[in-house]
Amino acid sequence: MHDSLSRRKVIFEPGVPGKVGMYLCGPTVYSDAHLGHAKKEVAFDVIRRYLAHRGYAVRYVSNITDVGHLQNDSDDGEDKMLARAALERLEPIEVAEKYYWSFMDDMARLGVQRPSIQPRATGHIPEQIELIEELTRRGHAYEANGSVYFEVRSWPEYGKLSGRKLDDQEEGTREAVRGEKRDPRDFALWKRAEAGHIMRWQSPWGVGFPGWHIECSAMSLKYLGESFDIHGGGLDLEFPHHEAEIAQAEAAGHPFARYWMHNNMLTIGGEKMSKSKGNFTTLIDLFKRVDPQIVRFLLIGSHYRSITEFSEEGFVSAHSGYRRLHDALSETLRRLPGAPEKPGDPLLAQVRTHVSAFEAAMSDDFNTPRAVAALFNLTTDVNAALAGAAHQQSPGRDALEAARAAYLELGGSVLGLFAAGAGAVGAQDDTALVGTLMDVVLEARQHYRLSKQYAASDALRGKLAGVGVTVEDTRDGARWKR
């Protein structure tokens, strides 16, 4: 895997054999999630799934930021959770609840597994205060007018993650420097609440609210321990957020995360998709016209550390490719029951080759594009064997069974594909009824075809196509799919 801290690929070795503790910076729930969030969530979901596939017991912790931090400057300005609340005439906590559930729904549809623990910032104020007190005791933080700041100068390692040296950074390039900080680069751990601030808690320094970075340090340490394996997040959080997390934890005496992983950004028209730029597509809107499974497939089609360029035609391409894999799986399942015993079927060796290629790709820094390519190569061989079977005889049971296992375990469990129903949360499951109805329709159409009334049979096929159902005639009779 690639480690952001050492800036190279390293062999992953968990701190405790057989177990992996992972922490992922989650969303601030003040608006709907967009495709960029999906890239991050899916990327780390696949990493988690692969580690589980390799036999690790994974504890996956991902937070929910429901405090709402500052909108403009890091020292003053309006809390964005409060801003949203005012806009929607809701209590801040209602805003958080609303977008929390919206986020959870989006993730469920994308097939993202739920975290083992999903702590909320507002539920861990005491832990955050405790960590701040420890930093103060150790001389790495100081109080000023009811706010507490981390003193960057007191921690020489500050900057080791992002490769920034303190002296390189320009001072005062942004906004006016607030007088109460000893150094403009010091960041807030606790902020004094002004009169109008709704979200506020009692602390040793008076009434206030936590700074942006402290929650992740406090919650990851609480649920994963002094030192845990992997800390993940978006590349845009590397600095200052993760840099601050490390400083906070280590300066307080905790070894903290052993490996750091960052996913790259998703771009549209060559520019980063982000809330502030306004060039985003929310998942809720997207799912109205694109199957979430297709979105997921598109996202794993590029490596997590690469930039993913988003475009509408990408969905068309992803849809076609996904269908090719999906159809091959369906056909494999359909043919399996009647497959003969066939020792030495060359397909079996081919399947094993592709499974190995998949594992090799995923073991090399979770290379999902190469892993997907292995599935496509598998599909070419499976389809060729099945097509040849029309003339000769079916592929052997062992080979088809191995292919089935490859699709379901690698494509399904690891990559999170082929999850029937995952994209249709809340939809009625009338699969059986539809299947029966389609049997009736196809039987009628077959009647026309046998009596060479092709106009009538084509009319039926045309009407079905009109509602998104494709009919295919094969040697074994007609099939349909949508």
Add this chain to the structure above:
RNA sequence: GGCGCUGUAGCCAAGUGGUAAGGCAGAGGUCUGCAAAACCUCCACCACCGGUUCAAAUCCGGUCAGCGCCUCCA
């Protein structure tokens, strides 16, 4: 200005010094009542200029273009 990243076929996208995975689109063929699917075949002067090397998309230097972070951001 500082730190960092990217430039591979019409589009998307891998690539660990030994002459380019994969997908979509496209072309031809097989099969088929016609389609569709499937199968077979075809489809890349790796941004540019130098250098190192027996050998470079891969390493080094430079040029051009673009992007990210340094302010909330996944």
